[in-house]
Amino acid sequence: MEKRQCQSEPADDKPRETEPLQIEQNTDSVDTPQNMSGDGKKTEAKVRTGDEKDDNPDETRRQQQYQANPESYNGAIRENYSWSQSITDIDAHVKVPKSVRKGKDVKVEIQRKYLKVCYKDDSGGWREVVNDALMWEVNKEESMWSLVPGEHVHVSLEKVQERWWEALLQNEDKINVRKIDASRPMTDLGDEEQAKIEEMMYNDRQKKMGLPQTHEQKVHNILKQAWDADGSPFKGQPFDPSKVNVSGNNMQIGGP
Secondary structure, eight states: OOOEEEOOOOOOOOOOOOOOOOOOOOOSSSOOOOTSTTOOOOOOOEEEOOOOSOOOOHHHHHHHHHHHHGGGGGEEEOSSEEEEEOSSSSEEEEEETOOOSSSGGGGEEEEEEEEEEEEOOTTEEEEEEEEEBBBBOOOOOGGGGEEETTEEEEEEEBBBBBBOOSOOOOOOOOOOOSSSEEEEEEEOOOOOHHHHHHHHHHHHHHHHHOOOOOOHHHHHHHHHHHHHTTTTTTTTTOOOOOGEEEETEEEEEEOO
């Protein structure tokens, strides 16, 4: 572990111009397998961020190793720390020596776009482990840290924006966010988004089973109400769905 004197000057906090991640959204980006229903099984909405072709096998294998470790899931392992992420949060684990046993032996500074971690060495001096600008902004008030004695400092950061980070720190090798697990639990989505995805999944199951989809069911309900209304040619007859054929935007009604 590289050791440097713990400096008090913060890193340059100027916004870093980075081209935003382009995400192509279409109806095919939501997985709708049979088990994604109301049977209690895990339901996820996946957003695909680019071409599925693997043009860098070494990079893929390296990221798979990160994915196998909870401390670097969707993140990376570096010399002095590891980090993982969800769409809303970052968890960093910064290594400290076994001699670091108490919170007073650690100094952690979290700014909107800056992170610094130091620990007190055996001589009583402060050693710097992390001192760099963050890749993107965090909510300082909602971020915190804790010490696991003799192991690491756990730094929990809340992202300002819901986006996947390419790195924890600006002076760090970037990961390819197309090779991480970009799925999100349904419970993380808004009510309107959840309702739309559930409707898509329901219609997909209905279509596979040859049953009416949501829009077809709505038309059938309207026709059933009008079936026995005044002026209807079917008045006085039991409702017969077989006389009505709804397909796409077309509707055909057979004779009585």
